[in-house]
Amino acid sequence: MGKNDEITYQNKDVTMKAATDFFKGQSFSIYGADVPEIVDVKPTNLPVIEANELRLDNLFLLKDGSYAIVDYESDYKELNKQKYLGYISQVVKKLYNLHGKYFRIRMVVIYTADVRPGMTEPILDLGAVRLEITEAFLIGMDSDLIYREAERELMDNGVLSEESMLKLIIYPLTFKGDKPKQRAIGRVIDLLDRFEDEEQKIFVAKYVLVFTDKVIDKSNAERIRRMIMLTKVEQIIEDEKKEAVNKAVKIADREARKKAKADKEEIVIKLLKTGDSAEKIADCTGLSIKEVEALASR
Numbered sequence: 001m002g003k004n005d006e007i008t009y010q011n012k013d014v015t016m017k018a019a020t021d022f023f024k025g026q027s028f029s030i031y032g033a034d035v036p037e038i039v040d041v042k043p044t045n046l047p048v049i050e051a052n053e054l055r056l057d058n059l060f061l062l063k064d065g066s067y068a069i070v071d072y073e074s075d076y077k078e079l080n081k082q083k084y085l086g087y088i089s090q091v092v093k094k095l096y097n098l099h100g101k102y103f104r105i106r107m108v109v110i111y112t113a114d115v116r117p118g119m120t121e122p123i124l125d126l127g128a129v130r131l132e133i134t135e136a137f138l139i140g141m142d143s144d145l146i147y148r149e150a151e152r153e154l155m156d157n158g159v160l161s162e163e164s165m166l167k168l169i170i171y172p173l174t175f176k177g178d179k180p181k182q183r184a185i186g187r188v189i190d191l192l193d194r195f196e197d198e199e200q201k202i203f204v205a206k207y208v209l210v211f212t213d214k215v216i217d218k219s220n221a222e223r224i225r226r227m228i229m230l231t232k233v234e235q236i237i238e239d240e241k242k243e244a245v246n247k248a249v250k251i252a253d254r255e256a257r258k259k260a261k262a263d264k265e266e267i268v269i270k271l272l273k274t275g276d277s278a279e280k281i282a283d284c285t286g287l288s289i290k291e292v293e294a295l296a297s298r
Helices: 003-016 080-099 143-157 162-168 178-192 198-212 218-273 278-285 289-296
Strands: 038-043 058-062 067-073 105-111 123-125 130-137
Touching (some): 143 162, 143 178, 178 218, 198 218, 278 289
Parallel strands (some): 105 130
Antiparallel strands (some): 058 067, 123 130
């Protein structure tokens, strides 16, 4: 297992369980893929995925009723089409078992800035089977603008718009070559400290890992993983603090109620000693006649 394979394998568990509700209502068209809006997100759980392979392990239901499988590549290989056919076969089988019918499947491949339009062949026609890939090329995205906009939004509000988040998670892949990508990953990690919304922070951190697993070095991967875990620990501590405060409020409220009841009973006993009737005392204190009579029999 190589360096990046090891990083990928170690981080698969913390990244693939990321909440994907964020993607609902969004579209991969922001990356240049001509596909409709996402209306739902499901885990694929594809058995054909290797144990050490990290990817967008989600199945995206689109507005037109089709499903999209999304993968990303830093280079173009004809052999990858065999992998995509495997993904599609498994998804078709899964959906048929669940719904008893066949759905239109889109294979979306997002290429890093290392791959230019014209370098790929999106169609594989085998006669009996035809694979047509929906391609997106990040080489056309303005890297500097993506970072500047994210930096400005965090400075102004401490949070990012949905569009800026989608762009930031693929920001490192808008650079050519491993070293520029690595520097960009470092810049995103530094930017994570400025997030005021913890859910946004965790989302960006996890999906930067997903999208950069083929190039990220061990030190940057560890920085992101520690940040994710620390953020989760901080959230747990904060939740425990809130729980402790709520518990203390409930205890104080319970004690106050006990004291109020004891004070009221003491007043009733004093009134009984003056010879007032149970009906009159009940009317004055708000207790029932039975409660007054019970105190009188003590």
